[in-house]
Amino acid sequence: xxxxxxxxxxxPQSFEELVGQEHVVRALRxxxxxxxxxxxxxxxxxxxxxxxxxxxxxxxALNCEKGPxxxxxxxxxxxxxxxxxxAIDVKEIDxxxxxxxDAIRSLRETITYPPARDRFKIYIIDEVHMLTQExxxxxxxxxxxxxxxxxxxxxxxxxxxxxxxxxxxxxRFDFTRLSVGQIVEQLQQITRDQSVEATDEALRLIxxxxxxxxxxxxxxxxxxxxxxxxxxxxxxxxxxxxVADRSYYINLFGALxxxxxxxxxxxxxxxxxxxxxxxxxxxxxATFLSQALSLLLLPxxxxxxVAFSDxxxxxxxxxxxxRTAQVLLLLDIFVEAADKAVSSSYPDLVVxxxxxxxxxxxxxxxxxxIIHKLQGLESRPVMSLSDRSQPEPVTGNTSTTGNSSPPTGxxxxxxxxxxxxxxxxLRLQQHxxxxxxxxxxxxxxxxxxxxxx
Amino acid sequence: MLSKVKGHSxxxxxxxxxxxxxxxxxxxxxxxxxxxGKAFTALQFFTFLSCPNARDGEPCGQCxxxxxxxxxxxxxxxxxxxxxxxxHEHQRTIKIQEIRELGEFINYPPMQGPYKMVLINDxxxxxxxxxxxxxxxxxxxxxxxxxxxxxxxxGRLPITIRSRxxxxxxxxxxxxxxxxxxxxxGVSPDRAGMLGRVAGGSVRVALQLSxxxxxxxxxxxxxxxxxxxxxxxxQRYAAARQLIEAVPKKWKNLLYTLLEYFAIxxxxxxMDPDARVVNExxxxxxxxxASTERAVAFARGLLDLDRKQVYNVSLRAAMEGLxxxxxx
Numbered sequence: 001x002x003x004x005x006x007x008x009x010x011x012p013q014s015f016e017e018l019v020g021q022e023h024v025v026r027a028l029r030x031x032x033x034x035x036x037x038x039x040x041x042x043x044x045x046x047x048x049x050x051x052x053x054x055x056x057x058x059x060x061a062l063n064c065e066k067g068p069x070x071x072x073x074x075x076x077x078x079x080x081x082x083x084x085x086x087a088i089d090v091k092e093i094d095x096x097x098x099x100x101x102d103a104i105r106s107l108r109e110t111i112t113y114p115p116a117r118d119r120f121k122i123y124i125i126d127e128v129h130m131l132t133q134e135x136x137x138x139x140x141x142x143x144x145x146x147x148x149x150x151x152x153x154x155x156x157x158x159x160x161x162x163x164x165x166x167x168x169x170x171x172r173f174d175f176t177r178l179s180v181g182q183i184v185e186q187l188q189q190i191t192r193d194q195s196v197e198a199t200d201e202a203l204r205l206i207x208x209x210x211x212x213x214x215x216x217x218x219x220x221x222x223x224x225x226x227x228x229x230x231x232x233x234x235x236x237x238x239x240x241x242x243v244a245d246r247s248y249y250i251n252l253f254g255a256l257x258x259x260x261x262x263x264x265x266x267x268x269x270x271x272x273x274x275x276x277x278x279x280x281x282x283x284x285x286a287t288f289l290s291q292a293l294s295l296l297l298l299p300x301x302x303x304x305x306v307a308f309s310d311x312x313x314x315x316x317x318x319x320x321x322x323r324t325a326q327v328l329l330l331l332d333i334f335v336e337a338a339d340k341a342v343s344s345s346y347p348d349l350v351v352x353x354x355x356x357x358x359x360x361x362x363x364x365x366x367x368x369x370i371i372h373k374l375q376g377l378e379s380r381p382v383m384s385l386s387d388r389s390q391p392e393p394v395t396g397n398t399s400t401t402g403n404s405s406p407p408t409g410x411x412x413x414x415x416x417x418x419x420x421x422x423x424x425x426l427r428l429q430q431h432x433x434x435x436x437x438x439x440x441x442x443x444x445x446x447x448x449x450x451x452x453x
Numbered sequence: 454m455l456s457k458v459k460g461h462s463x464x465x466x467x468x469x470x471x472x473x474x475x476x477x478x479x480x481x482x483x484x485x486x487x488x489x490g491k492a493f494t495a496l497q498f499f500t501f502l503s504c505p506n507a508r509d510g511e512p513c514g515q516c517x518x519x520x521x522x523x524x525x526x527x528x529x530x531x532x533x534x535x536x537x538x539x540x541h542e543h544q545r546t547i548k549i550q551e552i553r554e555l556g557e558f559i560n561y562p563p564m565q566g567p568y569k570m571v572l573i574n575d576x577x578x579x580x581x582x583x584x585x586x587x588x589x590x591x592x593x594x595x596x597x598x599x600x601x602x603x604x605x606x607x608g609r610l611p612i613t614i615r616s617r618x619x620x621x622x623x624x625x626x627x628x629x630x631x632x633x634x635x636x637x638x639g640v641s642p643d644r645a646g647m648l649g650r651v652a653g654g655s656v657r658v659a660l661q662l663s664x665x666x667x668x669x670x671x672x673x674x675x676x677x678x679x680x681x682x683x684x685x686x687x688q689r690y691a692a693a694r695q696l697i698e699a700v701p702k703k704w705k706n707l708l709y710t711l712l713e714y715f716a717i718x719x720x721x722x723x724m725d726p727d728a729r730v731v732n733e734x735x736x737x738x739x740x741x742x743a744s745t746e747r748a749v750a751f752a753r754g755l756l757d758l759d760r761k762q763v764y765n766v767s768l769r770a771a772m773e774g775l776x777x778x779x780x781x
Contacts, residue, residue, distance in 0.1 A: 005478045008593060047616040085593075096585030097553060130585045157613055216616050219478070223619050226476040227467055242622050261745070262725035275463065277484070277622045279608060342608035345759050346713050348486075352720045353752035356745050359724060 007218040010190055012053055013083055015061070015070060019186045019214060020178045021050055027173065028058055029070040037062065038171045040143055040152040042128070044159035045175025048215025051155040054175075055124045056082055059090045062151060063118040078118050089118040095154075096130035104131070104138040111142060111150055120151050128154040129161035136163050143169045177212025180204065186214060187221055197231035205237045242276045246312055249288040252355075254319040256330060261359035268351060278347040279338075282354065286338040289331045296320045296327060326361055333358050454510035455497045458490055459656075460630040464621055468498050469510040478619050480591050480600040482576070484607035485623030488657025492537060492574050494623075495601040496522070499530060502599070503566030518566060529563045531555060534574035534603075547573065549582040556590055559598050569598045576602040577609040584611050591617045625654025635659055653714045653731045661707055673699045674711050679738045681776040682747065693772040700768065708768075712775070715739075716755050719748035751775065 012018045015025050024043075031037045041058075043051040060083075062068050065076035072079050081087035093107070107123065115121040125131075131139075143152060143166065154170065156162060187203045190196075206224065210217035220241060228236040238245045248271050255264035271281050294301075295308065295316055308316065320327055337354035341347045454465045471477045483491040497512075500522040504512035512519050521527040525538060533551055535544035555571060563569050573579070579587065591600060591614065602618060604610060632649035634656050636642060640663055651671075652659035661667050674696060681692030700708050714731040721728035722736075723743040730736055754775045 003476050003478070047613045094586070094589040096582070096588055097549075097556065099582070099586075127585055127588055130582065213616060219616075219619055222476070222478060226471050226474065226478075229474075261723075262728075265721060265724045265728065272624065275622060275624050277624075280622075340756060340760075343606070343760075344608075344756060345606060345709075346716075346756065347608075349713055349716055349720075349752055350756060352717055353749055353756065356720050356724055356749045356752070360745055360749065 005219065006190060006222050007048070007215045010186075010218065012050070013057065013060075013074060014072065015057055018050060018054065018057070020182050021054065021175055024054060024173045024175060028054070028061075032061055032068050032070050035068075037068070037151070039146050039150065040154070040170040042154040042156070042159065042162065042167070042170040042172045043175060044156050044172065046177055046213060047157055048210075048213030048217075049175045049178060050214065051157075051175055052124070052126055055126075055153040055155055056090075056092075058153060059087075059122045059124065059151075062120050062122065063087070063089065068119065087118070089115040089120065090122045090124065092124045092126065094127060095125045095156075096127040099130045099132050099135060101132065101134040101138050104135045108138070108142055111147065114147070114149050119149070121149050122151045122153065124153045124155070126155045127157075129156040129158040133163070136166055140165055140169070178214055179212075180207045183207035183210055183212075183214060183217045187217060190218070190221070194225075195230065196225060199233050201234040202232055202237045205234050205243070206241070209241055209243060239274075242274075242280060244271050244274075244276050244281055244284050246288070246308070248281075249285050250312060250315055250319075252285060253288070253292060253316065253330075256355070256358045256361075257319055257323050257326060259359060261356065264355050264359060265352070268355060272348075278351045279341045282334060282341050282347075282351045283338045286331070286334040289327065289334055292316050292320060293324070293327050293331055296324050329361055330358055455494070455501060456511060458494045458497050459634050460626045461490065461494060461623060464494065464623065465510070467621070468494075469501075472502065477599070479594055479598055480618040481602070482607060482610075482615060482618035482620050483601060483603045483623060484620060485605065486625055486655060487605045488655035489623050489626050490656060491603045491605075491623050492572065495572050495603060496525075496537075498601075499527075499568075499570045499572070499599075502568055502570070503527065503529065527565070529566050529568060530570050530572070531558045532572045532574065534572075534576065534578060536574050537572070545578065547576070547579040547583050549580065549586050552579070552583045552586040555587075559590065559595055562595075563597055567597060569595075571598070571600045573600070573602045576604045576614070577606045579610075579614075581611070584614055588613055588617065626656060627654075628652075631656055631659045635663060638663075650733060651731055653710070653717075655710075658707070658710055661704070666701060667704055667707060670699060670701060670704055670707070671711060674708065675715065675732060675735050678712075678715055678776075679735065679742055682742050682751070684776075689776045690773060693769065693776050696772050697769050705768070712755055716748070716752045719743045720745075720752055723748040 015029065018025060041055075043055060045051055057072070060072040060074075060079050061070055063078045063082070064072035065078060066073050074080070074083070078087060078089075082090055085092070091110075093103075111121070111123075113121075146152070152170070154162075154166075159167075159172070159174075184200070184203045184207045187198075187206060191198050191203070202224075203221075206220050207217055209220055224232055224237050224240045227240045232240075235245070237243075248267055252264055252267045255261075255267060268278075268281065272278065291308070295313060299317060333354050337350050341350045344350050454462075454469050458465060483495060485491055500512045500519055501507050501510065503518050503522060504516060505518060506513035506516055512522075518527065522530065525532065532538050533547055533555065535541045559569050559571065561569075594600070600618070602610075602614070607615065607620075628646070628649035630649075631652050631654070632642070632645040635645035635648055638660070640648065644663070648659045648662050652662060662671060677692050677696040677699065681689055681696065684692050718730040718732050718735075718739050719742065721730060722739050723745040726740060730739060732739065758771050758775070
């Protein structure tokens with residue numbers, strides 16, 4: 001098989017080739033040059049940001065014939081063997097497959113022998129969070145005071161599952177997500193190297209989809225190249241990766257804000273017809289809504305519209321003008337739907353139900369005036385109530401509000417009166433009222449209790 | 454190209470292109486609704502890769518390799534998960550032990566074909582331990598290894614697994630494509646066409662409905678649902694009870710599919726009376742029943758049930774809840 005996935009082919013082999021994680025690289029380099037290398041490290045961070053890669057480079061740096069050096073030679077037997085993955089003194093262990101106490105016991109037996117050829121005996125334990133409790137405990141003593149020639153490097157995506165007792169015995173480095181810019185740069189380098197032609201926007205769309213993971217970005221690009229060939233544009237990326245472009249979302253946004261349920265549903269059907277999965281569609285729309293909301297709230301802030309082109313911005317501003325509260329509700333609904341769609345057996349149904357619910361909000365389009373009226377009704381009784389409550393604390397019967405649950409009603413109103421600044425208070429209240437209406441709609445859902453059959 | 458697979462022409466082209474341009478990776482995730490042919494496509498693709506006489510995107514179908522592949526006895530093929538190999542129908546989870554055995558399988562080079570091939574059907578059934586044990590080998594398997602993971606609930610797979618695979622999304626099938634499959638199974642053209650339309654894009658559902666008992670159940674169930682959604686007071690309980698009594702044990706899964714299609718139809722019609730529905734033979738009644746509030750409540754009730762792991766809830770409580778909720 002001649003083809004090697006990009007993420008494997010372009011796995012960095014030296015600190016210089018590595019993209020991002022400068023804080024980690026600097027610390028490790030300094031540790032080597034000043035001769036203060038610890039005996040146990042833990043690398044944590046999301047998938048595909050370079051944990052295993054850095055572990056291997058660090059092993060090389062420590063065991064290089066000309067080392068320890070921050071710039072391993074890549075030519076000596078040790079460097080070459082680590083690159084090939086068969087170095088005799090560097091053991092890479094899959095913590096998820098060898099997770100029991102027996103695996104750790106046999107590891108401890110090998111530790112007692114000094115390295116066969118190289119300077120250090122290095123144990124890289126990947127996915128270390130999957131070790132069992134017993135295995136972790138069996139490791140504690142060794143980890144605290146290993147022989148001088150032993151180094152441990154742990155890598156994990158879930159540091160919270162690693163016990164405190166382990167944590168306190170290692171130096172921990174958190175790997176960060178990569179920025180879109182960093183990913184684009186790396187992709188550019190790869191495209192140049194493979195003589196692939198891609199527009200800047202195309203690579204940007206790939207980088208956005210990767211959500212900070214270089215491996216994701218590289219496998220997505222593999223996918224695009226294998227379908228579109230050696231030159232591709234943004235539109236082709238959208239088609240291959242099956243992500244909806246902005247025009248779908250702007251249409252859906254407009255339809256939902258203007259009570260056009262039928263149109264809204266057609267937008268979804270069309271996207272599905274183009275092979276976009278309901279899950280990616282609804283997730284994309286939730287992201288779109290949050291970006292649109294920040295644009296509506298702060299139209300003049302340069303940062304709030306970066307996701308859109310000028311034409312798109314104008315269109316969003318025109319459609320959403322004076323409907324910020326409604327957009328907020330849409331966001332609520334679709335964030336929930338995006339979340340549900342991940343694990344639901346019925347992703348189609350999740351999206352359609354969200355669209356239908358959102359279209360019901362159309363009847364609340366006049367929300368601003370309702371709220372103004374409420375505001376007017378509220379202000380007087382609230383004043384008298386707070387006046388009264390000062391001399392005689394709580395006992396007063398609040399018959400004026402006619403509410404069956406005065407204790408919950410009061411803090412709301414008190415809040416409104418103590419904060420006369422209309423803007424923020426109003427918005428907060430607006431949200432309260434509106435979410436109350438939504439929860440009334442939700443109240444129709446019956447909760448089914450488990451019952452023995 | 455892979456002519457035994459109906460529909461999915463874009464995906465077939467993608468797979469064949471990958472091979473022809475020598476860009477085939479080592480791990481793919483086939484995701485998409487149940488019963489649209491994901492695992493079948495994977496097996497056909499494996500056959501194509503292994504067949505020594507394959508041409509123009511087609512395996513020859515005659516040679517020893519093709520035949521052992523068809524019997525699932527090919528030595529370079531390893532299958533995990535329920536639904537494909539006999540004896541695994543009721544498998545609920547894929548365990549770490551199976552993943553360890555898989556490691557042994559791929560450590561030896563291929564014996565007959567160019568690849569060692571692994572199919573993990575319903576990959577979301579892997580336990581957390583199993584999924585984690587797969588990570589390393591999924592990222593850097595020995596050369597000439599090809600993984601295809603198949604799942605209708607790929608959102609339930611850990612992100613660390615998804616990140617190591619190239620995703621391929623399978624959409625629903627067109628009614629005509631389903632009808633084609635049914636006809637090849639000996640269903641008459643008229644009936645195949647009709648079943649194709651009411652199967653909601655899933656061959657599996659169409660095949661189930663082609664059995665008379667299942668079809669009768671569908672008619673009865675939809676009737677009770679429509680009745681229940683209109684009924685008042687105690688009549689709702691009656692409708693729910695009748696619905697449950699109508700469910701043959703064998704078709705419990707089908708009930709949830711029918712509920713899903715019914716909920717989608719209600720929603721669609723409530724938003725657009727002219728929308729294309731799955732249960733087209735009940736269109737008039739669905740139109741009468743569909744108000745947006747009712748449709749949303751029914752859908753949310755069903756989603757809630759799903760979240761609570763349908764199989765552990767008493768069927769009766771579930772159905773009563775659904776119909777009551779839709780009726781407030």
